[in-house]
Amino acid sequence: MNKLDEQFLVVSNRLPLVVDQDEDGWQIKPASGGLVTALEPIMSRVNGLWIGWLGSSEQAPFDELFARFAATHGYRLAAVPLTDEDVELYYRGFANETLWPLFHDLLGRCHFDLTTWLHYQKVNDLFAEVVAEQADDGQLIWVHDYQLALVGHLLRQRGLKNRLAFYLHIPFPSFDLLRRLPWKKELLQGLLSYDLLGFQTLRDRRNFVACVREMFPHVRADIRRRVTLLDLGERQVSVGNFPISIDFEEFNQGAAVKEVEEAAWYLHEHYQGRQLLLGVDRLDYTKGIPDRFLAFERALEKYPELRRQATLIQVVVPSRTLVPDYQNLKETLDQIVGRINARFNEHGWVPIHYLYRSLDRTQLLAHYRSCEIALISPLRDGMNLVAKEYCAASVEEKGVLILSEFAGAAAQLGEHALLVNPYDIEGTADAIWQAYSMTEEERHQRMRQLRAEVRRNNVYRWVEQFLDAVQPRTEQLYWHCTEMRREGDE
Numbered sequence: 001m002n003k004l005d006e007q008f009l010v011v012s013n014r015l016p017l018v019v020d021q022d023e024d025g026w027q028i029k030p031a032s033g034g035l036v037t038a039l040e041p042i043m044s045r046v047n048g049l050w051i052g053w054l055g056s057s058e059q060a061p062f063d064e065l066f067a068r069f070a071a072t073h074g075y076r077l078a079a080v081p082l083t084d085e086d087v088e089l090y091y092r093g094f095a096n097e098t099l100w101p102l103f104h105d106l107l108g109r110c111h112f113d114l115t116t117w118l119h120y121q122k123v124n125d126l127f128a129e130v131v132a133e134q135a136d137d138g139q140l141i142w143v144h145d146y147q148l149a150l151v152g153h154l155l156r157q158r159g160l161k162n163r164l165a166f167y168l169h170i171p172f173p174s175f176d177l178l179r180r181l182p183w184k185k186e187l188l189q190g191l192l193s194y195d196l197l198g199f200q201t202l203r204d205r206r207n208f209v210a211c212v213r214e215m216f217p218h219v220r221a222d223i224r225r226r227v228t229l230l231d232l233g234e235r236q237v238s239v240g241n242f243p244i245s246i247d248f249e250e251f252n253q254g255a256a257v258k259e260v261e262e263a264a265w266y267l268h269e270h271y272q273g274r275q276l277l278l279g280v281d282r283l284d285y286t287k288g289i290p291d292r293f294l295a296f297e298r299a300l301e302k303y304p305e306l307r308r309q310a311t312l313i314q315v316v317v318p319s320r321t322l323v324p325d326y327q328n329l330k331e332t333l334d335q336i337v338g339r340i341n342a343r344f345n346e347h348g349w350v351p352i353h354y355l356y357r358s359l360d361r362t363q364l365l366a367h368y369r370s371c372e373i374a375l376i377s378p379l380r381d382g383m384n385l386v387a388k389e390y391c392a393a394s395v396e397e398k399g400v401l402i403l404s405e406f407a408g409a410a411a412q413l414g415e416h417a418l419l420v421n422p423y424d425i426e427g428t429a430d431a432i433w434q435a436y437s438m439t440e441e442e443r444h445q446r447m448r449q450l451r452a453e454v455r456r457n458n459v460y461r462w463v464e465q466f467l468d469a470v471q472p473r474t475e476q477l478y479w480h481c482t483e484m485r486r487e488g489d490e
C-alpha cells in the first residue's frame with residue numbers, strides 16, 4: 001500500500017515531545033503517554049503530521065530537530081507559535097480555569113472572563129491557520145481536547161472541505177452545568193462543525209446531545225444507532241463514545257521484567273510486609289486526593305486493625321504549577337498528610353508516604369505491581385488511565401482496584417472493581433477495609449476479569465473504533481488500525 005495515499009493530520013494543544021540538551025547536543029524524542037502510544041504506530045505507517053504548541057519557549061534548533069524526528073519516526077511535526085500572553089489567557093485562563101472545572105462539574109472553581117474567552121478564540125484561530133497551511137485535500141484532520149474545540153469551525157470558515165473529527169478526553173457536562181457558560185452557544189456551534197465527535201463514555205455523549213437539543217431545537221437526533229446522528233439540515237454530525245485505553249501488552253510485559261520484579265520486591269521489603277495502597281495522579285483538584293486522605297484516615301479510625309498493617313503511598317506529579325488553585329492544593333495536601341501522619345504515626349510506621357514527583361517507568365511499574373490496593377478516587381475524570389495501567393501491570397493478579405464511580409473507567413471496570421463515591425468518606429473508608437480484608441481467591445477472580453477487559457479493549461481498539469466511525473470511512477487508516485489491533489491481540 002502506498003504510504004502517501006492517505007494522510008492523517010493530528011492536532012493537539014501540545015506537541016508530544018521531549019526536547020533537551022546533553023553532551024551530544026540537542027535531542028528530541030516522543031513524550032510518553034497514552035495518546036502518543038496509540039497514535040504513533042499509525043502516524044508512522046501513513047506518514048502523518050502532528051500539529052501543536054511546543055509547550056515551552058525553549059530556544060532549540062527546531063527546524064533541524066523536526067527534520068531529524070521525521071526521518072527517525074516516520075511522521076512529521078509542525079509547531080503553532082504561542083506568545084506568553086497566549087499561554088496565560090488561552091491555556092491557563094479559559095482552558096484551565098473555565099472549561100476544565102466546568103466540564104468536571106466543579107462550578108465553584110470556574111472563572112468566566114470575557115478576555116480569556118476572546119483569547120481562546122484567537123488561539124484556536126492560530127491553530128486553524130497552521131492546520132490550513134499544512135493540510136492536503138482529502139486528509140482526515142483529528143483534533144484533540146477541550147483546548148481546541150473551535151478549530152473545526154475556524155477551518156470550515158477558511159473553506160476547508162476535509163473530514164474533521166474531534167475527541168474530548170475529559171467529561172462533557174450536563175446542560176444544567178453548561179448553561180452557566182456565557183458562550184455555550186458558540187462553543188456548541190464550534191463543536192457541531194466537526195463531522196465526528198468522540199466522547200469517553202455514553203453519559204458524556206448523551207450530555208452533549210441533550211445540550212444540543214436544548215440550544216438548537218431544530219436539530220434532529222437519531223439516537224437509535226451505535227453512533228448518534230445529528231441532522232443539521234445541510235449536513236450531519238456523528239456523535240459516539242469511544243473509551244480511551246492503554247497498550248495492555250506494554251504494561252503487562254513491562255511489569256514482568258526482572259528489573260521491575262526486583263524493584264517491586266525492594267518496595268515491599270522497605271514497607272515490611274504491610275499491605276500497600278497506591279494513589280498515582282497529576283496534581284489536580286479533580287483527582288480527589290484530599291478526600292482520599294480523609295477516607296484513609298477514617299479507615300484507620302474505624303478499623304484499628306489497619307494501623308501498622310497498611311500504608312498509603314500517594315505519588316503526585318507536579319502539574320499546572322502556575323495556576324493559583326493548584327498551588328493551594330499542594331499546600332492543602334502537605335497539611336493533611338502532616339496532620340494524619342502526626343496523629344497515627346507509631347513504632348516506625350508512617351500511615352501516608354507522599355511523594356511529590358514523577359516516577360520513572362521502572363518505579364511506576366514496580367509500584368503498580370507490588371501495591372495490593374489501588375485507590376483511584378477522582379471527583380470526576382474523563383477516563384483515568386492509571387486504573388487501566390494498574391490492572392495491566394498486576395501480573396500476579398492479586399491487586400484490588402478501588403475506583404470512583406465518577407471516573408469514565410467505571411463504565412468498563414465497575415463490575416469487578418470496588419466502586420466508591422469519593423465524596424462519601426465513610427463509604428470509601430469501608431471499601432478500603434473491604435479491599436484490605438478480601439480473600440486471595442476473590443482478588444484473583446476480580447483482577448482476572450479486569451485484566452481481560454483492558455486487554456480486549458486496548459488503545460488500538462480505541463483508534464480502530466474511532467476511525468471506523470469517520471464517514472466516509474478512511475479505508476487505509478482503518479485497515480492499518482485493524483492490522484495493528486490484530487498484532488496487539490496475538
Ligand code: ADQ
Nearest residue numbers: 169244280281282315317357358359381382383384385386
Ligand atoms: P490525565 O488527567 O492526565 O488525562 P490519566 O488518564 O490518569 O489522567 O493519565 C495520567 C497519566 O500520567 C498516566 O498514563 C500515568 O501513568 C501518568 N502518571 C500519573 N502520575 C504519574 C507519576 N507520579 N509518575 C509517572 N507517571 C505518572 C486526561 C483526562 C483523563 C483521560 C486521559 C486520556 O483527564 O480522564 O483518561 O486524558 O484521555
